[in-house]
Amino acid sequence: MSIAWYLAVSAIVFTLGAIGVVARRNPLVILLCLELMLNGANLALIAFSRLWGNGDGQIMALVVMTVAACEVCIGLGMIVAIHRRRLPIDVDELRELQG
Amino acid sequence: MSAALFFIASAGAIAGAVGVVLLRDPFYSVLALVVHLVCLAVLFLLLRAEFVAAVQVVVYAGAVMVLYVFVVAYVGGEGDRFETGRLPERPRGPGPAGSRARLGGAALGGALLLELLIALLGTGLKGISGLGAGYSPGPRTFGTPAYIGELLLTRFLLVFEVASFLLLIAAVGAVVLARRRGGIDEADSREAQGAIGLAPPRGVGTMAEGVGRAPAPTQARAEDVLEARGRGPRGSLRHPLP
Numbered sequence: 001m002s003i004a005w006y007l008a009v010s011a012i013v014f015t016l017g018a019i020g021v022v023a024r025r026n027p028l029v030i031l032l033c034l035e036l037m038l039n040g041a042n043l044a045l046i047a048f049s050r051l052w053g054n055g056d057g058q059i060m061a062l063v064v065m066t067v068a069a070c071e072v073c074i075g076l077g078m079i080v081a082i083h084r085r086r087l088p089i090d091v092d093e094l095r096e097l098q099g
Numbered sequence: 100m101s102a103a104l105f106f107i108a109s110a111g112a113i114a115g116a117v118g119v120v121l122l123r124d125p126f127y128s129v130l131a132l133v134v135h136l137v138c139l140a141v142l143f144l145l146l147r148a149e150f151v152a153a154v155q156v157v158v159y160a161g162a163v164m165v166l167y168v169f170v171v172a173y174v175g176g177e178g179d180r181f182e183t184g185r186l187p188e189r190p191r192g193p194g195p196a197g198s199r200a201r202l203g204g205a206a207l208g209g210a211l212l213l214e215l216l217i218a219l220l221g222t223g224l225k226g227i228s229g230l231g232a233g234y235s236p237g238p239r240t241f242g243t244p245a246y247i248g249e250l251l252l253t254r255f256l257l258v259f260e261v262a263s264f265l266l267l268i269a270a271v272g273a274v275v276l277a278r279r280r281g282g283i284d285e286a287d288s289r290e291a292q293g294a295i296g297l298a299p300p301r302g303v304g305t306m307a308e309g310v311g312r313a314p315a316p317t318q319a320r321a322e323d324v325l326e327a328r329g330r331g332p333r334g335s336l337r338h339p340l341p
Contacts, residue, residue, distance in 0.1 A: 052231075
């Protein structure tokens with residue numbers, strides 16, 4: 001399959017993740033949709049890496065995975081902290097930091 | 100063969116992504132994301148990124164998703180089990196704000212998809228309609244662990260070290276964020292002990308007994324415990340092996 005097909009799939013996955021981030025209200029699902037966006041970017045990186053026959057894109061994809069793991073770690077820690085304080089797990093209700 | 104595999108894997112990846120966005124229960128969303136990640140690993144394999152595909156399955160679909168499953172099990176569903184009287188009852192189903200967010204999300208998604216497709220497929224790069232650069236299988240060729248390891252430890256050594264430092268910071272941050280503040284309160288600890296059976300039986304020599312906070316077991320009780328384990332008072336086997 002040509003590289004363009006992979007790029008199209010990555011664009012679709014990224015878009016689905018963006019829709020989820022905007023439309024869902026549960027922070028757990030928003031984190032999952034962030035993962036979707038990062039994975040779409042990863043697929044594009046690896047497709048371009050294959051296009052040039054160069055490993056730099058794969059290293060970048062590994063770094064993106066590291067960043068995603070850190071983000072999940074911190075995000076889930078925040079969700080557990082919110083749950084401990086008996087606050088609702090809903091981004092519409094959690095507006096203390098809103099101006 | 101590779102075309103069929105590509106279509107199966109990309110259909111699975113897109114279906115998994117749609118499932119993550121549309122399913123109501125966060126637990127099913129996590130499972131849909133696992134499907135998506137495994138299908139994406141197949142796509143990585145088709146793109147000759149063997150090591151990244153393996154990392155994708157092991158780290159993402161293995162470790163990160165297990166973390167998600169644990170947190171979803173701990174926190175629960177859509178937050179509907181957490182009415183503590185502090186907030187008024189929310190009406191079920193999407194309210195006007197929810198439907199507006201959905202409409203806005205769909206509009207944004209359409210615009211974003213259009214833009215991305217124009218940017219990615221309308222590019223002047225001739226190569227994207229081809230199969231990519233030449234590839235010859237071998238032990239140290241493009242995408243193998245040896246190749247990635249060599250890159251990580253030579254050209255991208257700084258990136259490697261910064262990534263490890265970032266992971267350390269994230270681990271410390273998660274511990275700081277999720278720790279209990281002010282200790283375990285009485286009700287919580289009793290509930291936890293009742294649920295999981297964490298309360299140690301008496302006479303097993305805990306530190307609390309040593310400092311006299313729990314009643315120390317009498318001699319008879321200690322002997323009972325030892326007998327229950329099939330040993331004599333001084334730890335000898337009651338029924339020695341032949």
